[in-house]
Amino acid sequence: MYTKEMLITDPDQSGKRVKAVVRNYVAADYEELIRIQAESFPPPYPEELLWSHEQLTSHVQHYPVGAICIEVDGELAGSMTSLRMQWDPAHPASHTWAEVTDDGYIRNHNPDGNTLYIVDLCVRPKYRKWGLAQLMMQAMYHLVIAQGMDRLLGAGRMPGYHLVADQLSAQEYLEQVAAGERRDPVISFLLRCGRMPVGVTADYLDDEESCNYAALMEWQNPFR
Template identity: 65%
Template structure:
């Protein structure tokens, strides 16, 4: 099980934080965080439910983490293991995460796939998401996996969809000519784009597109040295 003590900062003021695996005792608060983060008219049936959370802590507890700041549960991040083939990258969020129930978790998978990351609104300037992402990278290295992977919404694309393709939008974000709230954040976390995926998730702002973003295990992704036998 994972437990990491660290300091996080808000307006240059440090606060003690803990990243750990979430448990059944956290379920009510995790659902409350979803309610705060996605208020109506966001459909309540898309918030985490107890069955989903039970699967997370039962099927792959290593991939279910949360962060506390001064004892307050402030966010969570969930993942599963999948067998990913880079030659066939297209998929939807529902397919790859089993609609968040992760019953398709593959203990022998080569890739840690991000199901969800959620930060309480009051803590969204504390860089907690970046800290939890780092914890997931540590899990990738610890398990000897090939990569962390996940689809990133492109909520800024809706303002530009009439004038450019989703691929052109992503290219401009990567070049720094445009800024996207999600994709730019993931890039700051160290993830790099693989490709644009259509119909990834029902999301009006992104026109249902997502950018598949990965972080390759630096201990696994280096090319073979021809001088080492």
């Protein structure tokens, strides 16, 4: 199981440092994790896509080391969930979130899969300037290396795309964000975390802001 303690800077209190802990989440965390999801993904994000007790239980049953959360000064502030899958980069088939995550239950987790797939990432809004998402992403990179996988893979929302969808294809939008010509709240963050764009997948989520597209992005294990 994973536990990492560190001191991080409170951006609102002139450099004050507080303790943060990245660890695997357990049953006692479920209620708070569901509250964090509701805060992190307000409408128009579909309410039915927020975690349930049954889904969180399934994460811990099928791949406990791939289910992490982060605490700040003892308060749960975010979570990140993953599964292992087999993926062929030469033939990156299009997929939906429901297909690749088993509707969020990850019962399709493959213990021998060559790829760590990110199911979900969320951070409580009041902590979004603290760099917590990057810390959880680093923990997932550690997992890729520790378990000898080839890569981390995930499909990121493109919430800025709807603003220019009448001018650009989803692929063109991704390319412009990757080139630094545009900024997207999610894709620009993933680029800062070292993720590389692979392409776009259509009908990934019922997501008005992204026009149902998502950007497929990977991080390759440098030791493979």
